Amino acid sequence: MSYPQITFIHTSFPSSSPSFISRRRGVVYANTLLYQLNVLKETGRYDAFKLKWHDSYSDKPNVWPVPNHLFWDSDVAKWLEGACYFLMTEEGENEEIDGAVKELVQMIRGAQGEDGYLNIHFTVVEPAKRFTNLRDLHELYNAGHLIEAALAHSRHYQNDLLMEPLVKYVDLLYETFGPGPAQKHGYPGHPEIELALLRLYEKTGNPKHLSLAQYFITERGNPTGQYGRHYYDVEAEARGEGEHQVPAYMESKGAYWYHQAHKPIIEQETIEGHSVRAMYLLTAVADLVRVESKTDRDSYRKALQRLWSNMVDKKMYLTGGIGAMGQWEGFGLDYFLPSGSDEGGCYAETCAAIGVMMLAERLLQIDLDGKFADIMELCFYNAVMTGMSAKGTQFTYVNQLASSDKHLSQRAKWFTCACCPPNVTRLLGYIGGYLWSFDTDEQKKSVLVKVHMYSSAQLSISVGKDTVELEQKSNWPWNGKIELTLRGISEVATTIKLRIPGWAEGWEISPSLPSKHVEKGYLTLPADWLKHNPKFELNIPLKxxxxxxxxxxxxxxxxxxxxxxxxxxxxxxxxxxxxxxxxxxxxxxxxxxxxxxxxxxxxxxxxxxxxxxxxxxxxxxxxxxxxxxxxxxxxxxxxxxxxxxxxxxxxxxxxxxxxxxxxxxxxxx
Ligand SMILES: [Zn+2]
Structure with a gap:
């Protein structure tokens, strides 16, 4: 059980052998972090946790009923999270970034209510309406991103200054939501807090954190969850929402497939609705089946397989992008994949492709199958990396496969709903965690390294008192030659599994291996072979x-x-x-x-x-x-x-x- 947000710390990108990934990371560290920090300041997001009124709070929502500033908490949180990852891995001080992180943390601490509540909009603008619209208003989504920021922050600064208010907030959420008669039987319209709570549980071991994540996941889509009815129906009625009042992104009243809440997850046959929500939700489901034995794991695993296959086989673009439908930023009918908006639609949001990578990584941990890694890499090098300009100061939200007069192929400096730009930042912050994963056994003094993506990077793993290092040198994705060097294995039985991409027409390894059998996309290099061949070379022709x-x-x-x-x-x-x-x-x-x-x-x-x-x-x-x-x-x-x-x-x-x-x-x- 591991998370790339944790394991990335074992990976370094030596400056002596730059790569596509290290250059992109370098751009983010040199330009993007500061650029985005300035935008956060210019737009009011940076100071929003001071809980003062901002003129934009009275703007008419671009999309009813979602205030334009509703995501500000998460914009700040994602930037914070990304900043901490870079501060953890880049050498030298960065006073401006470090100072901003510290100041933001103080502001967030100061924004917490006495009961633990922590949200900008529902403290400043509509304090009487907290937890009255889980379907649309992203309170729990924002909380999830703040939890992820706190996890990154506590890791880098080795203190609980941000963790403390978030754990307190989660206590309030734990009291508020659950199966008890006085509790709300609700769950977030936009999943995110589920995966954040599971990551929080890994750190705290607090069963409340696991239990709340499990509740949100298993309660989702319950047709009789609140007073014998769907929670979102009851909630909408309590708000006095008119029978014909429907947000523009929902196809019709009660079309909860938009939120993947039309039926319980284990009953869902096809992947539907908003694509980012679907990816964040299924990532959390994959985490839950890894960590929780009481949940109906088998049914959830089958649902994951079913929904993944439906997505990749029938609803994914050549670039790894997902979501053909602009109206609900999500999936269309099976095989409905037009290239651009003047041909019927194409959305492929950057965050959605980041979400596919998250889900693929979790599925790889459940079942080491190169088909997941192939999609993870496809998304990274195409649907995700197209989301940021060479200089790291312009971004995309929608990634169409063909331009039109209405939607030219152009990036923007920022967005009113700015989920994508800081999401790319934080992804590149912990991208090292996607390159490989490993299992160690201290008693047997053994380690298994699974290499999922090639680049120039170094992995360092402690096994007892020994440190095993695996270095890969490559100009991937431009050149398919990968030189690998293993060090520190005299006392540690080390096995490596190398991914052979599904698209590869051939490959060679030297020195030669006794068995060239590739099982589910991975080639095994046995410990005894590696002992005699700690330096080896893989060649995958890139034609x-x-x-x-x-x-x-x-x-x-x-x-x-x-x-x-x-x-x-x-x-x-x-x-x-x-x-x-x-x-x-x-x-x-x-x-x-x-x-x-x-x-x-x-x-x-x-x-x-x-x-x-x-x-x-x-x-x-x-x-x-x-x-x-x-x-x-x-x-x-x-x-x-x-x-x-x-x-x-x-x-x-x-x-x-x-x-x-x-x-x-x-x-x-
Ligand atoms: Zn986005």
């Missing part, structure tokens, strides 16, 4: 390849991939484009050339891809519309694009241009 979505998506498109990276075309390299590449046809039998691109363009020395003489354009004869003749539909006009240039989707929109971009290009038949 460009064409990929396409499931035919049932009715997306007759092809995209370029290389290793874990998905590529796109941008107008910057293909300046002739004037229709977001909508009419472009691509011949998937074409040869693909690689070309090195300069770091100063996109913050990363990258490999671009070029295809020559394979592009053509649709030129439809509409004279008999709506009937197109098969012949006219395939008619081509002279290409204006002898060369098509592709860049990794993660690096898009860093070089200017007019914002035309596309991942999947219509396949030429």
């Amino acid at each position: 460009p390849r064409f990929v396409s979505p499931h035919p049932y998506t009715n997306q007759d498109i092809v995209a370029l991939a290389r290793g874990p990276l998905i590529y796109c075309v941008e107008d910057f390299d293909n300046s002739w484009v004037d229709d977001h590449f909508k009419s472009l046809l691509l011949d998937p039998t074409a040869a693909i050339e690689e070309k090195e691109g300069a770091a100063d363009e996109v913050g990363e020395p990258y490999i671009g891809l070029t295809i020559r003489n394979a592009a053509s354009f649709i030129d439809v004869d509409k004279s008999h519309a709506p009937h197109m003749s098969l012949k006219s539909a395939t008619q081509e006009k002279a290409s204006g694009a002898d060369e098509l240039h592709f860049i990794p989707y993660a690096l898009r929109d860093n070089r200017g241009g007019k914002g035309h971009m596309r991942v999947g290009i219509r396949r030429k038949r």
